[in-house]
Amino acid sequence: MVLGQIKQDINVIFERDPAAKTIVEVILCYPGLHALIAHRLAHCLYKRNMVLIPRLISQTSRFFTGIEIHPGAKIGQGLFIDHGMGVVIGETAEVGDNVTIYQGVTLGGTGKEKGKRHPTVGNNVFIGSGAKILGSIKIGDNVKIGAGSVVTKPVPSNTTVVGVPGKVVSRHGVPIKELHVVTKSVCNKEIRAEEMPDPVQEMLQILMERINYLEKKLGEKES
Template identity: 45%
Template sequence: MANPHSQIATVDPVWDQIKRDATQAVADEPLIGGFVHATILHHATLDKALSYRIAAKLASNEMSVMVLREVVDKAYAAEPELVAASRADLVAVFERDPACHRLLQPILYFKGYQAIQAYRVGHYLWRNGHRDLAYFFQMRVSEIFGVDIHPGARIGMGIMIDHAHSIVIGETAVVGDNVSMLHSVTLGGTGKEEQDRHPKIGNGVLIGAGAKVLGNIKVGDCSRIAAGSVVLEEVPKCKTVAGIPAKIVGEAGCDHPSISMNQLLGPWTA
């Protein structure tokens, strides 16, 4: 007798919506049909589509799509949390970026989303002793997307990097869950020290465009860093900092700055 459970189809509302978006995109613009089919519609699951997309973007004469895809597939199979993180990141972009109107868009077009997924595979390789392969992923992500994240950095789930040009995140940096940052953000060191030397960003933090957070300092949960700021000292939770060097200028203004994406200093500014 056949196993009745084998007849039950796996329900995946996110992937089903992505496929509907893809089908509609091809109907609206037939010229991208080959691209959309190769990237989305030829795959049975989201992780297979992401594996193909990452491999296709990072491939070069030095390493083929086939080899890179095998690396990503093995990482996803060994650590399902990578796929869970990719879903959380996808929803974060869809909910926070006003330019994102379909779940399909980040997978196809948004380099911030694509770069963070490639970083996640590189971080998996780093933690599992494949350091040179992890460096290769870092190099290609930097070359292709203009996003330089050391594979040793630890980054949580629900991350949204908008525009994603000139992002730099150092080796010992830690980024919590549900963080949003804009282009030209640096989470860097302050010298040549080799130990724990990079920032620790809490959950729910919003980091504005061009902000630089330097040194082994903590940025508290649900805080805001104004665009163009240079942060050299610890930031308490639920505060807004601005300036060079950055100073506390008020409260964060809401419970979840990274979700509201409100970057105005507001009437509470000192």
């Protein structure tokens, strides 16, 4: 069964990575595959109530690949970890079928709670580089999570999530329009999430304008 999973893991790389050219290259040069092979073995031993040996396998794999998958994590078929450096998957995390994970992704907890404390990820999910999915939350099927997003709340199926904190910006590929936003120059205008004003950037702009004004006044006094 484990050998069958490994064979499928290799096929998935050819399906999703156009850079993959030969089986030898994939077997020798893809750390995501190496981490998955180690995890398949460690998880098999973990289910037999072994503790130390599976953890040793996991930590050895982490040393060589930069990818840490706890032996207790449940990984479905067709997982593709691209690049992989810095990926962390916690003990009670569950990953469905045909999931793609990029470098720097964390499926982690939010504290020292017991029991189920890591995310459950559905099928056909794409998780961009640097994304953090934290806590015992459920990510639905066919979800896309943007790079760098921080997700701490459940995500419904067929949606796209971006931002910190993560917010749903599209459903079934259709952008979600935000509430009406009233500003000095815009009234009752519907704008998309990516068009929302950035309060930090606006404040920096105001401060820069104030500094320029004060420098101008100071220059006038000195002259």
